[in-house]
Amino acid sequence: MRRTDFAYDLPVDLIAQHPPVKRAGGRLLHIPRAEPLQDLRFTDFPGLLKAGDLLVFNDTRVIPARVHGVKPTGGQVEILLERVLDGNRILAHVHASKPLRAEAPVALPGGVEARFVTRHDDLFELQLSAEPLAFFQQYGSMPLPPYIERNAELDDATRYQTVYAREPGAVAAPTAGLHFDDEILARCKAKGVESTFVTLHVGAGTFQNVRVDDLQQHRMHAERISVSAEACAAIAATKARGGRVVAVGTTVVRSLESAAQAGSLQPYEGETRLFITPGYRFRVVDALLTNFHLPESTLLMLVCAFGGFDEVMGAYRHAVAQRYRFFSYGDAMFLERR
Structure with missing residues (x-):
């Protein structure tokens, strides 16, 4: 596939410039496997999970960089x-x-x-x-993405940070996690959903454009990851009981799939340049919660690889028509692996 296959038209006024009033106050687009798209609220997210599922979060903490x-x-x-x-x-x-x-x-x-x-x-x-x-x-000040056309404000010091952030090192937030507050986390736990953490320190390179049309010529920027033995054990236990490994964000997908490049998931500490495009065979992740990403971006390519190119690009057209909010402070989508 080529870079231009991942283009879509996005009205500028759909790019979220501020977070919602409440963390969990945004919208959620659900892409079921064999049913019509569902327009939900993020507060509906725990209802899409099942007892025995495992939420995997990225616990990186954004530096005021x-x-x-x-x-x-x-x-x-x-x-x-x-x-x-x-x-x-x-x-x-x-x-x-x-x-x-x-x-x-x-x-x-x-x-x-x-x-x-x-x-x-x-x-x-x-x-x-x-x-x-x-x-x-x-x-330093919080390094808001280039498409947020304002200076960082006092509120961004907390809102451009997940509530579970603990490992300093990122210069961009793992944005799917921004929707979670303590109440949503408690509701997931009460439903019998477990959780674990990996670390990927998101770099500013995540916002860099793909500069070549032939995707095989693109070289991913390097990012540091840590996948612990405890996380690997939690994932193995989830798979054994028939639960789903639910990645909260594309950074978690890249962390886990990078740690499984030898064929099976193993603890890993180091850098990754893993570039996931349609045709990639996923080894670990079963479902994905993610925000809406830039046209022609490596993150959109990853989501298309995970959820199916036609399905995801169709969902993006639906989100534009229904005026979802896009990018870091925008709304989310939930999909299972195709």
Whole structure:
């Protein structure tokens, strides 16, 4: 398949610019296997689960990863953290009117300096004069996606973060999890649904466009994942009792399927560049809760691989016609593996 196969028309006013008033206040499009689409509310989600199912969440925590600095010439620089390396070094996306130079450090808030080291494709390696995580936690702002056309507000510090986030390292939220509040989690548990966690630190590369039409030529950005022995054991027990492994978000799908590339699910710690397109054979995940994704994006390609190309693209056309809210702060869809 080609990139343009995943195009669809989206009115700009359907791109959610703010979260719903309540976390679980959005809509939910259900794609049953052999029935018409169902227009629901997210509060209906626990009713789509069965006792013995397993919800798998991504517990990454979003770092306030965007800061602004000034070059010695007075030029403005925006730094968006991608990941922390060792020795106070970071990889970052940098926006500046002219290239950075090693001999001209960027002045950042709190008297911290960032010095250019080298380039890694689209990313800049920088050396900070302070411990990076502590610096960004104190001076950074939440890195809202580029399609949210406003500055981060105070409310975003909590709403662009899942209620179960605990492992700092992401610069974008695993957005399917944003719909869950304590009440929804309690209702799932009361129904006999179990839960476990994996970690995928979402990078800013998740918003990068696919630049080639031939999908076989696309190289995925790397993201760090951790799939524990406890998560693997919970999934094995679910499969043994006939329950479904329900991934909360595409990041969970990529984590679990990456950890199963040897043929069976195994604990895994490291990077993944797994690119899932139609024709991929899924090994672990049975059902998926996910938000609506950008046209021609790798995330939409993954969802089409999971739910069926015609079914998913038809569901997107339905969502546009029914004026669902799209992308990070938008509504969700629930589907089972085809």
